[in-house]
Amino acid sequence: MRARMAIAISGQQVEFREVILRDKPPSMIELSPKGTVPVLSLSSGQVIDESLDVIDWALKLNDPDNWLRSNQSEKSSELIHTNDNEFKHHLDRYKYSKRYDNEDPLKHREKCLIFINELEEQLSVSQFLYDDKISALDISILPFIRQFRIADMDWFDSLAKPNIQNWLMKFLESKLFKSIMIKYDKWEEGDEKIFFPS
Ligand SMILES: N[C@@H](CCC(=O)N[C@@H](CS)C(=O)NCC(=O)O)C(=O)O
Numbered sequence: 001m002r003a004r005m006a007i008a009i010s011g012q013q014v015e016f017r018e019v020i021l022r023d024k025p026p027s028m029i030e031l032s033p034k035g036t037v038p039v040l041s042l043s044s045g046q047v048i049d050e051s052l053d054v055i056d057w058a059l060k061l062n063d064p065d066n067w068l069r070s071n072q073s074e075k076s077s078e079l080i081h082t083n084d085n086e087f088k089h090h091l092d093r094y095k096y097s098k099r100y101d102n103e104d105p106l107k108h109r110e111k112c113l114i115f116i117n118e119l120e121e122q123l124s125v126s127q128f129l130y131d132d133k134i135s136a137l138d139i140s141i142l143p144f145i146r147q148f149r150i151a152d153m154d155w156f157d158s159l160a161k162p163n164i165q166n167w168l169m170k171f172l173e174s175k176l177f178k179s180i181m182i183k184y185d186k187w188e189e190g191d192e193k194i195f196f197p198s
Contacts, residue, residue, distance in 0.1 A: 001143040003038045003054035004180040006136070008197050009065065010058035014040065016196035017187035025187070052080065055136055070130035070137035079118070079129065083141045087115040091144060095151040112148055116164060119145070123163035134171075142171045 007014060019028055019037055032039045032049035040048040040057070048054050059068045070076045090111040097105035119141070122129055129137045145168055149156040157165065171177055184194065 001180065002139050003040070003051040003058075004196065005139045005176060006055040006058040006067070008176065008180050009067065010062040011064070012058050012061060013195050013197060015193050016184060018184035020186050023186075025189070027189070052084075052140065055140065059136060065133070067134070067136040067139070070135035073130065076130060076137045079122075079137065080140050082115055082118070083144055087112060087144060091148055091151075095147060109151075116145075116148070116159075116161065119167075120161045120164045123167050128167065138167075138171070142168065146172065 017025075017028075019025065021037070024035055028037075028039055029035055031041050031047050034049065036049065038049070038051055038054055040054050042048070048057055056068075090108040093100050093103045093108040094105045094112060097103050097108070119129065126132050128134050129141065145164065149168060159165070179197070182196075182198075
């Protein structure tokens with residue numbers, strides 16, 4: 001989702017292949033043996049297989065709202081690092097606890113709150129995480145907070161955390177988010193090409 005947002009805002013268009021994670025096409029693994037999505041294959045032969053690098057690639061080509069300004073701060077890198085590591089670790093074990101042995105989802109939900117509280121505090125200083133406008137920092141983190149809410153929406157909405165709730169809701173109602181939340185059919189070899197954005 002975060003890679004899609006950066007591609008959309010930058011005005012790039014890519015050929016799009018939807019992958020089902022339990023049935024990855026061999027052509028994807030050939031490009032990127034680690035087997036995670038997204039994978040972006042450039043006509044130069046370069047392969048970009050980390051979503052943060054896709055964001056960087058797209059915005060360095062065209063960054064109409066200067067989203068990359070948030071990269072200037074060390075705090076931004078720290079927040080993204082915590083999001084992609086500690087928070088994601090606990091989020092997976094909260095949301096998908098059945099995939100893990102002997103994991104108590106509520107224990108992991110509690111651990112997630114450490115990062116949620118940090119964001120709540122940051123959002124009391126400015127409307128978005130870096131300043132008063134959306135930046136690469138927000139789009140890098142928002143899809144994960146959306147996942148955290150989806151695990152138990154009533155519980156998330158009942159928290160006394162107005163800043164993060166408003167921030168997330170603004171994002172969910174934004175044209176940008178709605179424009180990238182497109183469902184695609186699984187790509188099969190030989191399919192007619194489709195493009196994102198279409
Ligand atoms: N750090 C990577 C993480 C990517 C990642 O883990 N993606 C998940 C889907 S959201 C995945 O591909 N999982 C592989 C699998 O479940 O087999 C990135 O942001 O690009």
